Amino acid sequence: xxxxxxxxxxxxxxxxxxxxxxxxxxxxxxxxxxxxxxxxxxxxxxxxxxxxxxxxxxxxxxxxxxxxxxxxxxxxxxxxxxxxxxxxxxxxxxxxxxxxxxxxxxxxxxxxxxxxxxxxxxxxxxxxxxxxxxxxxxxxxxxxxxxxxxxxxxxxxxxxxxxxxxxxxxxxxxxxxxxxxxxxxxxxxxx
Amino acid sequence: xxxxxxxxxxxxxxxxxxxxxxxxxxxxxxxxxxxxxxxxxxxxxxxxxxxxxxxxxxxxxxxxxxxxxxxxxxxxxxxxxxxxxxxxxxxxxxxxxxxxxxxxxxxxxxxxxxxxxxxxxxxxxxxxxxxxxxxxxxxxxxxxxxxxxxxxxxxxxxxxxxxxxxxxxxxxxxxxxxxxxxxxxxxxxxx
DNA sequence: CTAGGGTCCAACCGATCAGTTGGTATATGG
DNA sequence: CCATATACCAACTGATCGGTTGGACCCTAG
Numbered sequence: 001x002x003x004x005x006x007x008x009x010x011x012x013x014x015x016x017x018x019x020x021x022x023x024x025x026x027x028x029x030x031x032x033x034x035x036x037x038x039x040x041x042x043x044x045x046x047x048x049x050x051x052x053x054x055x056x057x058x059x060x061x062x063x064x065x066x067x068x069x070x071x072x073x074x075x076x077x078x079x080x081x082x083x084x085x086x087x088x089x090x091x092x093x094x095x096x097x098x099x100x101x102x103x104x105x106x107x108x109x110x111x112x113x114x115x116x117x118x119x120x121x122x123x124x125x126x127x128x129x130x131x132x133x134x135x136x137x138x139x140x141x142x143x144x145x146x147x148x149x150x151x152x153x154x155x156x157x158x159x160x161x162x163x164x165x166x167x168x169x170x171x172x173x174x175x176x177x178x179x180x181x182x183x184x185x186x187x188x189x190x191x
Numbered sequence: 192x193x194x195x196x197x198x199x200x201x202x203x204x205x206x207x208x209x210x211x212x213x214x215x216x217x218x219x220x221x222x223x224x225x226x227x228x229x230x231x232x233x234x235x236x237x238x239x240x241x242x243x244x245x246x247x248x249x250x251x252x253x254x255x256x257x258x259x260x261x262x263x264x265x266x267x268x269x270x271x272x273x274x275x276x277x278x279x280x281x282x283x284x285x286x287x288x289x290x291x292x293x294x295x296x297x298x299x300x301x302x303x304x305x306x307x308x309x310x311x312x313x314x315x316x317x318x319x320x321x322x323x324x325x326x327x328x329x330x331x332x333x334x335x336x337x338x339x340x341x342x343x344x345x346x347x348x349x350x351x352x353x354x355x356x357x358x359x360x361x362x363x364x365x366x367x368x369x370x371x372x373x374x375x376x377x378x379x380x381x382x
Numbered sequence: 383c384t385a386g387g388g389t390c391c392a393a394c395c396g397a398t399c400a401g402t403t404g405g406t407a408t409a410t411g412g
Numbered sequence: 413c414c415a416t417a418t419a420c421c422a423a424c425t426g427a428t429c430g431g432t433t434g435g436a437c438c439c440t441a442g
Contacts, residue, residue, distance in 0.1 A: 027217030111350035149344035159302035176333035
C-alpha cells in the first residue's frame with residue numbers, strides 16, 4: 001500500500017475544519033483531530049508545526065476562495081439580493097464555513113490568508129459597482145460588508161434569531177435577509 | 192473584617208465576564224477566573240455549581256437587560272438609525288458584551304436567560320412599530336434582528352471589516368451602520 | 383540489493399485542566 | 413461564652429492538554 005502524503009494532509013485539514021468549526025480553537029484538542037482524521041497527531045506537527053499554525057492553515061484552506069466562485073447574477077439591486085442568497089446557500093451546504101469565520105474573528109487578532117481574501121473582496125466590490133453603476137467605491141464596500149455580516153450573522157449569532165424572531169425558521173430569515181440586501185443596494189444606487 | 196458574600200459573588204461574575212469575553216468558555220480556565228477575581232476558585236463551585244453553570248450565570252448577568260434601558264429616540268426611520276448608534280455606543284463603552292453574545296452563539300445551544308430577553312426583544316419590536324406606524328410585526332422583528340446583527344457583527348466578525356474596508360476605521364463603519372439601519376427602516380415603513 | 387531518508391505510530395513527557403478535600407477563620411443562635 | 417454553621421483558602425487528585433521521542437515500516441537512489 002503506497003503512501004499518499006497529500007491525502008494525509010487533506011484528511012487532517014478536513015478533520016480540523018470540522019472540529020474547529022464545532023468547538024473553536026481552544027475547545028478542540030489535537031487528539032480530537034487525530035481521532036476524527038484517523039491520522040496520528042504527530043503528523044499534524046510534522047506537516048504544520050503547531051496547533052496554532054495548523055489552525056491558520058485550516059482557516060486559509062476553508063475561507064480563502066470563499067467568494068471567488070460566487071458570481072453576482074444579473075444587474076440592479078435584485079442582483080445583490082440574489083448574491084446574498086447564494087452566499088446563504090453556500091452556508092446551508094457547508095455551515096462550517098460561517099462558524100470558522102466567527103471563530104476567526106473571536107480567537108485571532110486578524111484574518112488568515114489576508115492578502116488573497118482582501119483582493120477577492122475588492123473584486124466583488126468592483127462587481128457590485130458594475131451592477132449598481134451609480135455607486136461609489138466606499139458605498140459599495142460598506143454594502144458588501146453589511147450583506148456579508150447579515151448573512152454570516154444569521155449563522156453565528158443564532159441565539160439572537162431565537163430571541164427576536166422565535167416563531168420563524170431559517171427560510172423566513174433567508175427571505176428577509178435577501179430582501180434587506182436588495183433594500184440596502186437600492187439605497188446605494190440612488191443616493 | 193466582615194464578610195460580604197454578595198460582593199464575592201459579584202467579583203467572580205465580573206472576572207468571569209472579562210475572561211469569557213476575551214477567550215470564550217473553552218479558552219478560559221477556572222484558575223484564570225480565580226486569579227482575576229482575587230477569589231479562591233472553590234468559591235465558584237460553591238456559588239455556581241460548575242464552570243458551565245457559572246458561564247450561564249455570567250451570560251445572564253451581562254446580557255439580560257442589555258436592551259431594557261435603550262430607548263428608541265424620536266420617530267421615523269431616523270429614530271431606528273439613532274437606536275443603532277446607541278447600541279453601537281454601548282458596545283464601545285463595554286466591548287465585552289458584544290463578544291459574550293458571539294461566544295454564546297457559538298458555544299451554547301440556545302440563548303441564556305431566554306425568557307426575559309425574549310420579552311425585551313418583543314418590547315423593542317413594539318417600540319419600532321410605534322416609531323414606524325405602517326410596519327407590521329413580522330417586518331419590525333426582522334428589521335430589529337438585522338440592525339442588531341449589523342451592529343454586533345461589526346464587533347464580532349471584525350476580521351471581515353479588515354478585508355472588505357481595510358482603509359476605514361471604527362467611526363466610518365459606525366456611520367455606515369447607522370445609515371444602513373435608516374435605509375432598512377425606511378423600507379419597512381413604506382412597503 | 384541495500385543504504386538512507388521520509389512516513390507513520392504507540393508511548394511518553396511535563397504542564398495544566400476541572401473539580402474536591404481538610405482545615406482554619408468568622409459569624410450567629412442559645 | 414460556647415456550639416454550630418458558613419465563608420474561605422491551600423493543597424490535592426485523576427484526567428487531559430500540547431508537544432516529543434524511539435523505533436517500525438516504506439520508498440527510492442546508487
